[in-house]
Each structure stands twice: as C-alpha cells, then as structure tokens.
Amino acid sequence: MSEMARQFSDREIAEDILTGHKYLANYYYAPAILESQNPELRSVLQQVHSDTQSQARQVFDYLNAKGWYPVKPADNVDLTELKNVAERSRSTVSAITHGTTGGQIPAMSMQQGQGIGYQGQTWQTGTGAAGMNPQAQAGWQPMGGGWQTGAQWQAGNPPGWTGATGWGGAGAGWQTGGFQGAPWQAGRWTGTEAGEGQGGMGPSSVAQWSRWGGQPSWTGFGGTGYAGGGTGFGAGGFQGAFQGAGARGAWQQPDIGQRGGQYWAGGQFGGGFGTAFGTGSGQGVGTGAWYGRPSGSYQVNLPDWARQDRPELGSDRG
Amino acid sequence: MPLSQTEAWYLGECLKGETLMCKKLANYRDQIQDPGLRQIVDDLLSTCRRHVDLLASHVR
Numbered sequence: 001m002s003e004m005a006r007q008f009s010d011r012e013i014a015e016d017i018l019t020g021h022k023y024l025a026n027y028y029y030a031p032a033i034l035e036s037q038n039p040e041l042r043s044v045l046q047q048v049h050s051d052t053q054s055q056a057r058q059v060f061d062y063l064n065a066k067g068w069y070p071v072k073p074a075d076n077v078d079l080t081e082l083k084n085v086a087e088r089s090r091s092t093v094s095a096i097t098h099g100t101t102g103g104q105i106p107a108m109s110m111q112q113g114q115g116i117g118y119q120g121q122t123w124q125t126g127t128g129a130a131g132m133n134p135q136a137q138a139g140w141q142p143m144g145g146g147w148q149t150g151a152q153w154q155a156g157n158p159p160g161w162t163g164a165t166g167w168g169g170a171g172a173g174w175q176t177g178g179f180q181g182a183p184w185q186a187g188r189w190t191g192t193e194a195g196e197g198q199g200g201m202g203p204s205s206v207a208q209w210s211r212w213g214g215q216p217s218w219t220g221f222g223g224t225g226y227a228g229g230g231t232g233f234g235a236g237g238f239q240g241a242f243q244g245a246g247a248r249g250a251w252q253q254p255d256i257g258q259r260g261g262q263y264w265a266g267g268q269f270g271g272g273f274g275t276a277f278g279t280g281s282g283q284g285v286g287t288g289a290w291y292g293r294p295s296g297s298y299q300v301n302l303p304d305w306a307r308q309d310r311p312e313l314g315s316d317r318g
Numbered sequence: 319m320p321l322s323q324t325e326a327w328y329l330g331e332c333l334k335g336e337t338l339m340c341k342k343l344a345n346y347r348d349q350i351q352d353p354g355l356r357q358i359v360d361d362l363l364s365t366c367r368r369h370v371d372l373l374a375s376h377v378r
Contacts, residue, residue: 013346032328
C-alpha cells in the first residue's frame, strides 16, 4: 500500500463510495434502463439500479450517523413556498383533469372594429368580427400538453407577442405563473421564479408585455377589469391561477367593439370559465383574453409601470 | 433478443463502472479503521461482484 493511498480517512473513503454509487445509479443505470429495449436486460438493470441505491443508502446512513453528512431541515420560508407550489400544481392539474369535459364557454365575439382575433389555432387579423367562438376553438388541448406550441402562437400573432412567454407552450404557463393579488393595481405576478423565461407568466413576461405595448386583458378596458373578484380560473378551469381584478367590475363585452377591440386571444382553458365571465361573480376568468396594443385613443386604465414605454396610452394618474 | 447498439454500449459502461467500484472497495477495505465501515464495505463488495456477474451474463 502506497503512502498516498494511506492518506484517506474513513470519512473520505465513505464519501467517495457514496459519490461513486450515486454516479453509478444516476449516470449509468438510470439511462441504461431508459434506453434498454431487451426486457431481460432491462429487468437486470433495474435490479442492479435498486441495489445500488440501497448500497448508497447504507453509506449515507453511516456518514449521517457520524455527523459527516448532515441533513438540514427546510426552513419555514422554503416550506411556505413549497406549499404554494403544491397548491398551484394541484389546482392546475385539477383544472386540466376536469376541464377536458367541463362546462361550457359562452360564445363571445367582438362586435365591430378592427382587431386581431384568435380563432381556432391561429391569430387572425381582420376587420369586423375578429372575435372568437370558444366553442369552435381548439387552442387548448389539456391532454395534449396545453397550448399546442409556442410556434403557433407566434404565427400571426399580434405585435410584440411571442408565444414562448405568454400562456406558455406545453401548458406550462399557468403552472408556473399566476396572477395573484387583490385589486389588480396591487396585484402582482407571482409565478414561480422557475417560471421566468420558461414559458410561464412570470415577472419577465409582464415586463415584456409592457415594453411591447401589449397588456393582458386584466389591465385593460378602462378599468372594467376582467371578471370581478376572480378567485378561480373557471369552474373547471385553472382554479386559483388568476386571482385579482377584484372589484373592478365585470367584463364588459360591448367595450370590445366600441373600442375597436384589439387582440383577442380566446383561449379555452378547460371548460369552465363561463359562469363568471361577464357577471363578475368571481368564478373565473376563462382566459386567453389578451389585449395588445390599442390602435385607437381610448384610455386604458393601466398602472404607470405598465405604460412607461407607451405614452400614447396616457396615464392613470390623472 | 439480440442487444441493440445502445444496450451493448450501456452494458459495457455499466460493467466498467461496476468493476472500478469493486476495485476501489477492495482497496479501501484494507485502509478502513472503523469496523462498522469495514462491514459495510464488505457487503458492498459482495453485491458489487454479484452485479458484475449478472451484467456479464448478458454478454453473449
């Protein structure tokens, strides 16, 4: 035995063994199992993988008992955040699960004016009834992973909109970011940090919206809001994903036309956004409503932060 | 069923990885001071040898 080899302590040896087993399990056996077609080989690999994990646990326990591998408990902040994530995940999954055969979405359309509507799976521009008929939409496909692809949102999209950051491809948007808050002015996007840049509706998305001049519907319509006190996201929709807009009144569909309704992305999130849409009862907003850059001069009751690059929108401070 | 190219590659890598682990464990065993750790390493070594045999049996 060489002098060099003698230098390892018991702790170092145990740590190295643990590292080696973790490496074997994660980088050898796990992918090998996933890539194996041969059922016998797959079974053997699974057994060896399981053994390796058990072995690692033995060494883990040894190190932990010696105080060489301490396990730090999660603090309250971590746990609170985790609970929020769990709740959002539960709501989202529930909405997806129940939304596939859920309630009906009221048909809505822009009465007049120019705009860009969302029909079917693509944005369309045009004059007049550029609205949507949710019944006919195929935009949301819960079982298929959400909005079909970011690319489809980009195709024919309104100025500034990119599919990658809005509702998110692969259904990740509402999972990673929801709007929470009481009245919409005070509301804030509270998507998980992980959601930023990952197709969620995180803070970065909001920043981009304002920069592009587009804004989500809940900040538009002269303060009429977007469903009163919405606490859910549709009876069968994305419950809890959208909270806010409270006390801002109900949806006023006629405004869409009068104001030349701009972009209307009528997403059909689940099936249950109809009940409160227009009644302000707070049962959800449906979704997809998306208003972008206004072409006219109407006042949009946006907070200043959202109009910093859009002087033509005026100010909400008088 | 014959092995695919991917399976053969992974099998070879796993064999090499497991063999290296066996060598390390055998080497460490003689250096360990704590009897408790030595017992654990003995167990691991035994399992490791079994894994090599098991994996090698799929190479025909």
